[in-house]
Amino acid sequence: MIVGLTGGIGSGKTTVAKLFSNYANVAIYIADVEAKKLINSSTSIKQQITKLFGANAYKKNILDRKYIGQLVFNSKAKLQALNKIVHPAVKEHFANFVQSNKNKDYILYESAILFESNSIEKLDFIINIYVDLEERIQRVMVRDSVEKKEVLARINNQWKEDKILLLSNYLIINSSIENTKDQVRKIHNILTKKALHFL
Template identity: 30%
Template sequence: MNIGLTGGIASGKSSVSEFLVSLGAILIDADKIAREVMLPGHPVLAAVARQFGQAVLLEDGALNRKKLGEIVFNHPEQLQALNDITHPAIRQEMRDRKHTYEEQFPDRLVVSDIPLLYESGLENEFEQIMLVYVPRAVQLDRLMKRDGMDEHQASRRLEAQMDIEEKKQRADIIIDNSRDFEETKKQILVYWHRAGLS
């Protein structure tokens, strides 16, 4: 059985994924895979260096994130070129792992943690989508506290993603993480038992 796990920024998705793993789920983390494909020796990093030049590599062959950021940050066409290289590779790696885990562990829940799941149009790749939900006002408050942002900066970050209420309309499973985490755990356990995973 598999689900896609998503949420808005500062919704507490990582805490939910950690709790699911503690119950016995297997986690596939999109952000982690995105970092892995940029490690020295990976064909994706080699393709990025061909596209943007050797200046995006450090002397040891690792990615110079600062240099790459300078190239793509204010140039949408360059950012698109980077995404065209990295996104298909990340998605394929996630699909391969999901397939492998489902074959090896047919009785366990496979959770794919994808921050921009809806924005990337990936909802049809999963049996169900679980959304970690907090209202926008809570998101804003947590983001300001977590990242030391002012309200304007935090609002701009939120506006870069699909509205959390739209995600809520589309999700199959909603975990409300706007109160304390003990309440959140109770909701996850209800889902876990209903899905026959205990």
């Protein structure tokens, strides 16, 4: 059983994924972390990205995320071109991860762009994390040391919150850590029971 975990930028996906990782019967796949590893280790991906964005795309064999970010977040065409390189590689990597974690009750696939990348087709359930927009903006400004306009540019490249809510099976309102822990525990218990029907 595969469960998607998503939420807008600054909603606390990493925190919620860590809470789920406390349960031994769950395997966690963080798409963004794995994508970063592939971007910096795959020769094929490096060649394609360099061809697309030029020699400045990498510094000492590591992707210059700030440079690429400035280019893609202001151009949907460039963002789509980048995604066409990275998404298939992540998809293949995740398929191998699923095979090697068949013993788990369910696999949690965490991605900020779950819907945008068409990752939902193989998911059995979707969990969405909700945080008020202004709070999310403030969190990202502090976390990434960026201005509000940069955060808004990123948000504008993600699906609208109401659209995601309509397509989600479970909702976590990430307002306080204790409250979030409680919501994670309840959803985990439900999913563990549902996993029995997927055997």
